């Protein structure tokens with residue numbers, strides 16, 4: 001009896017460990033950096049606030065984010081990712097402050113610049129009320145510079161002068177000289193597990209785990225098993241991840257990881273005007289990923305230069321950002337949108353990529369035009385299951401035109417669409433031998449552009465405007 005009970009317990013335990021990671025297939029995530037988004041109410045502190053300095057605090061807060069939720073929802077996003085909101089160390093390092101949230105002093109409190117825990121609870125409640133999910137950034141690798149914990153509990157940290165002896169500098173040595181937590185220490189593991197529980201209990205639906213390349217996989221495996229058991233979605237940030245890295249992270253237990261390889265390929269092909277074969281090469285590797293529907297797609301984020309910045313000309317950058325939006329919304333995976341990309345905001349590397357968000361009453365007509373294209377692309381994706389949750393099958397194109405043309409078919413819930421990206425600098429017509437369907441009258445682009453597709457006598461005929469992506473329904 002006792003043995004049977006024990007066995008039943010063990011079986012339940014192993015079923016828990018093997019439970020699959022929650023899926024956010026079909027979601028559209030909008031990323032905000034609260035300090036750079038919107039300020040509302042009376043600030044609790046103005047220490048180190050200086051809007052003229054990109055390395056200082058700018059005063060955006062949780063009240064402001066809550067106030068702007070209708071903007072995010074009306075744009076079409078279904079989830080909000082907040083960069084960390086922890087109480088930050090108060091010092092500066094190389095002139096910078098902890099406005100970005102990645103320099104924690106206290107993992108279980110909100111920095112007064114952002115507001116209070118009650119403000120966070122209000123935000124979560126408002127997001128849920130608007131039918132949106134909340135994805136919170138979690139730091140598990142380090143504390144901020146000079147955090148009190150380094151004095152109070154020195155045994156929790158890897159020693160910078162001996163870390164190399166542990167055999168994996170990426171994991172055991174500090175990044176940017178930040179106090180590096182030793183996750184092989186039981187107390188540290190329990191502390192980090194409890195941090196996740198703390199925020200989960202406040203209603204958070206998912207975690208974006210920062211800098212996971214720099215923490216032991218044995219720790220991550222246990223952390224993720226707990227998240228899965230609690231049905232918490234997990235998104236891993238492994239800088240420069242490609243298909244094989246994403247697959248190994250999903251096997252470790254993550255729901256998803258960011259596809260840096262697709263982001264780089266889209267930047268070079270679309271924004272810099274190089275060959276589309278870079279994008280094709282990334283898509284050809286999707287078969288390596290266990291769960292390709294979960295891959296996090298992005299044009300840019302707070303750690304890389306703005307997508308629009310890869311062209312020196314603002315008008316060109318805006319037009320190519322429109323292409324980027326239509327292209328991103330045609331891909332398989334979960335789109336993640338960095339605040340401001342919907343108006344083609346510019347900015348180089350950190351911190352120039354973190355300029356203050358600007359809202360509709362501050363936009364130029366040209367920015368509004370980018371926004372309209374982005375919003376339409378998001379709406380079209382959401383309205384068409386083939387785009388939102390479908391599989392993706394690349395179609396062959398002759399090598400003579402593969403720099404300029406990418407074609408794939410997506411299908412879900414009985415709907416089938418053809419997606420075509422044209423990277424040529426002028427309007428083009430293409431005729432491809434193809435057996436997708438026998439006959440089809442002329443079909444127009446779902447994004448509303450002057451683009452056409454037809455089938456006749458075993459050929460697919462496409463007429464596409466310059467530098468854009470178009471989507472055509474086959475049924």
Ligand SMILES: [Ca+2]
Nearest residue numbers: 171172180214
């Ligand atoms: Ca580390």
